[in-house]
Amino acid sequence: MELTGSQIVIECLKEQGVDTVFGYPGGTILNIYDELYKHSNEIRHILTSHEQGAAHAADGYARATGKVGVCFATSGPGSTNLVTGIATAYMDSVPMVAITANVAVNLLGRDTFQEVDIAGITMPITKHNFIVKDITKLADTIRKAFKIAKSGRPGPVLVDITKDVTAAKTSYKKVTPEVIQRKTDEITEEDIKQAIEMIERSKKPFIFVGGGAVISEAHDELKEFVDKVDAPVTDTLMGKGAFDGTDERYTGMLGMHGTKASNLGVTECDLLITIGARFSDRVTGNVKKFAKNAKIIQIDVDPAEINKNIITRCSVVGDIKEVLRLLNQRLGQQNHKEWLEHIHDLKQKFPLKYNKEVLTGPFVLEKLYEVTGGDAIITTEVGQHQMWAAQFFKYNLPRTFITSGGLGTMGYGLGACIGAKVGMPDKTVINIAGDGCFRMNMNEIATATRYNIPIIEIIFNNHVLGMVRQWQTLFYEQRYSYTNLNDKVDFVKLAEAMGAKAYRITKKEEVESVLKEAIALKEPVVIECIIDSDDKVWPMVAPGAAIEEVFTEEDIKK
Known part of the structure; x- marks a missing residue:
């Protein structure tokens, strides 16, 4: 049968078993979005607040489910806004297909409105990428993209499609995806x-x-x-x-x-x-x-x-x-x-230790483990809170700890949390954030409330960039150069303005009841926990030192 390029995109996604796409529409990708509208009962689309959120959500979906995550963006700034998310997925070997649209073939290379060479930009941070200028190659290119994304060592693949290709027509025949074999040819x-x-x-x-x-x-x-x-x-x-x-x-x-x-x-x-x-x-x-x-x-x-x-x-x-x-x-x-x-x-x-007399990140995480019985997916941003989440919550199953390890992307966790919850709707999914990271992509709370995706966002608010400040304390003689965030931003009011239920915790005794209530609500919740700006992650190895030179706060005092 003869289909348009946009119809072929949607049919190929259905071939691959895609049930969810995260994205943001724009001029060059409108034909694809118009076709997606007609298939909304087969493929769910989550409109994020920013294209970076779409990339992180597709990444979180992939990590939680083991399936390929998919995101859409338009040309120019739409596609470049995916770059950090693509790089994050690349560093952590996450199977993801990013589909972008570009200006028509006859407008390429002319500095056309919202034109950018996204294939060239993403070449170092994708497992492979394609630009499709010929309608007859579109279906096979999308199929190759999914195969490459999930075979061997997984990774992100970008498919950039010119707008004229999305409108052109060619014959299409449904193809059943081949089963990806585990890589064994080099085992001797x-x-x-x-x-x-x-x-x-x-x-x-x-x-x-x-x-x-x-x-x-x-x-x-x-x-x-x-x-x-x-x-x-x-x-x-x-x-x-x-x-x-x-x-x-x-x-x-x-x-x-x-x-x-x-x-x-x-x-x-x-x-x-x-x-x-x-x-x-x-x-x-x-x-x-x-x-x-x-x-x-x-x-x-x-x-x-x-x-x-x-x-x-x-x-x-x-x-x-x-x-x-x-x-x-x-x-x-x-x-x-x-x-x-x-x-x-x-x-x-040498057990892990923290101050049990006051409200701290480790205390909240241990209480969270106790309240959930460990049956939760934890996503994180990047920094002190990320390390505490790795140290003090116990993980007994794979795909239950989702974090940006290689790239260390601040702003990753909230989008990933949304993606993980969409992919695993029956699981409790919680994002652990610092106040600095929350500021990066906090607009995705509006995405969670728009679709009533019942995630829980826990913010450890120490009013500083905690991990950077920790290094400044230990290695830069306490010169706190631009790491203080002690301003007038009210995260509770901000969350409520975006439609989420919000709590502020200032003492240990409030933690358990708030966590239990948040989990029971089954709606988007933001929990701000006020902790001390000088709390640190222990143990630690100084940069460039041997791991055996690991030290704690007690070691420094000695």
């Missing part, structure tokens, strides 16, 4: 054998889990592997929930704000088994001193990550679920009772 017998031999020789193994284990849905295989290796487990921000955070072998996060048990344990171990982690600088600290006593095994789907930041002794390239399945079949039961007892002693000796 030699690599598997070497990994098993190294594990069997190890006396003090440590397992280090990253976001790749979440993406590959390797939760069950990872649990079996940990049991067989009989080793302690640490993780990255992106790896949270891949291994049960309530398990006795779990030692907490690794790195700059990792636990002492994890940082000291990894420094002491003789074998570090790294699963789906890319050795970010925030994890390794001084790379020359990282895991200095250990041989390293790295398991990753992307060969480009092998030996990129840390030199390994053994690597296995392939889908993590499949690699772990092969290792579990071949590996005999190991026993490291004394090593585990030593790590347990470190956990007992």
Whole structure:
């Protein structure tokens, strides 16, 4: 049958099983929006308050569901407003397809109104991108975009379509998407054998889990592997929930704000088994001193990550679920009772601490865990509150902690929270924010209220840019250069003006009742928690230091 380009876009989305699109209309994309209007009973469209919010919502939807997130934007500023969201998804390997429209082919390159080379702009921050100038190539391009976005190491793909293509007609035939196979072609017998031999020789193994284990849905295989290796487990921000955070072998996060048990344990171990982690600088600290006593095994789907930041002794390239399945079949039961007892002693000796006498971020997060029983999806912005959410809320399932790890995008969490809730409507979804981050994209509260998406936004308001101020306190002799936010903005009135229910908490005793009420309301809620501007995230590793040099407030006082 013969269809317009706009009709083909919608039919291809239906082919791919897309049920939700986040976006913002404009001149060049009007034809597509007109067609979307006719299919509103099949594809839900969420009109965000800003295109950046649409990109973050598509990202949060993808991370929560495991499906490809989709966002729309018009040309020029509409498409450039997606850039931060696309870069965020790229750094954290999130499957997303961004569909933008551009000016007609005969107007390209003429500085036409709202013309921009969005394909050129996003080339370094997409897994792949396309500009479609020929109607006959449109359907296959969209299909390729979805395949690329979700195969191997996932990532965002941009499809830019000129306006004349959205109006032109060509023949269309429905195609059933091919099943994406897990990547196994680079897994070799030699690599598997070497990994098993190294594990069997190890006396003090440590397992280090990253976001790749979440993406590959390797939760069950990872649990079996940990049991067989009989080793302690640490993780990255992106790896949270891949291994049960309530398990006795779990030692907490690794790195700059990792636990002492994890940082000291990894420094002491003789074998570090790294699963789906890319050795970010925030994890390794001084790379020359990282895991200095250990041989390293790295398991990753992307060969480009092998030996990129840390030199390994053994690597296995392939889908993590499949690699772990092969290792579990071949590996005999190991026993490291004394090593585990030593790590347990470190956990007992160096627990996470905070001031329990006053209202703090950690107290709110522990109370939130208690009230929800851990059955919630937590999204975050970036900063101190993000670290506290990683430290003090326990994650026992994958896709329940959604945060900007690689790019560190302030303003990410609220859009992601909306996307996660739309994708997982039966889950309690809560965004943890600081006051600085909330200011970035707080207009998305209006999106939540427009559609009555019952998210909960918790703002830790310390009236400063908390993490930046923490660095200024510790490393810049308390020169607080432009980090004070102590102005007259009233977040409660602001939230209420956008149609949300709002609370302000100033003392510990109010937390539990407000959280319970907010969850029961089933409507958008904003909770402002007033905390001290000098509260800090502990432990900490100074930039450039070895992770074993991790210190706490007590260490500074000593």
